[in-house]
Each structure stands twice: as C-alpha cells, then as structure tokens.
Amino acid sequence: MRTMPDGSQRPVKFDGVQGEYVIDRKFRVVNRPRARAQLLRQSEALAHNRAIGTWEVPNEAERIAALKLFKEMKITNIKVRVVKP
Template identity: 70%
Template sequence: MPDGSKRPVKFDGIQGDYVIDRKWSVVDRPRARAQILRQLQVLAEHRLIGTREVPTPVQKVKALKLLKQMSITNIHVKVVKP
C-alpha cells in the first residue's frame, strides 16, 4: 500500500506471464478502483501483465473505459465464456 502497510491482492489464476482476474460485471466504484490500483502495483513490482476476463462484449467495453480513465495500460481485457 502507498502508506507502507500490506494488504493481500487476489487474482483468479495465472497463464504464462499473464495474471488473470475474472469478473462477472464491471463496476466503477471506489472499492473497485482501489482493487485495480492494488493489482496494478503488484503487476508492476513483478513485471507481469494482467488480464481481466469478462463474460460479454458489453462488459469488455465497460472495463476498457474504466482502465482508460485510470490510465492503466498493463491490464488487458478479453471476453470468455463463463
């Protein structure tokens, strides 16, 4: 954490150099943004790339919009069947 404390960051899996986080829906709320920032920090520290897997193209558009607003470039988004 920015203040020096530690907080666990959870992902749903790993595939090669990609760390996977699956989401049923994308929400733009403070807790969701905080989670993305924690994940971003862990990915940067370990030089990994994140992948957000979402169930529909609509959710992919929402996720890409949120990541763009937050200026995040090392988390990719793809649609996968649930």
C-alpha cells in the same frame, strides 16, 4: 504481493495464472470506489512484479466498460478479453 508505503508486504488476489499472464475473472465491471481501489492495487502489484494482468469478462459490453475504466484510470498493464462463463 505489493509493497505498502511503510515497506510491509501485502498480498493482492487474482484468480489464477495462465502462461505469462495473471488472470482475474470478472462477471461484472463496476466503476465504484472499492472496485477502483482494487484495480489500483492489482496494477501496482503487477508493475512491482513486472507482470501483465488479464481481466476475463463474460461479454462485449463488459469488455467495453473495462476498457473505459482502464483508460479513465490510466491503467496500461491489464488487458481485457471476453471468455464465456
């Protein structure tokens, strides 16, 4: 859940939990407004709940794209790893 400016709570979707990490599987990393907004929502929810997220991507090229996006947006509470689909 994340807290909105008016104090209400809204859910943020992830694909699962593995140990201490909240997992979100991505087949493709895109740098578009909706994807950036989702990334911010996920990061805010993780920070609010003092959790760490992991994006699972299918190959090294997508991992590099995710790392570039995280750096650009100053996201530090989401990690990325390659997992074969």
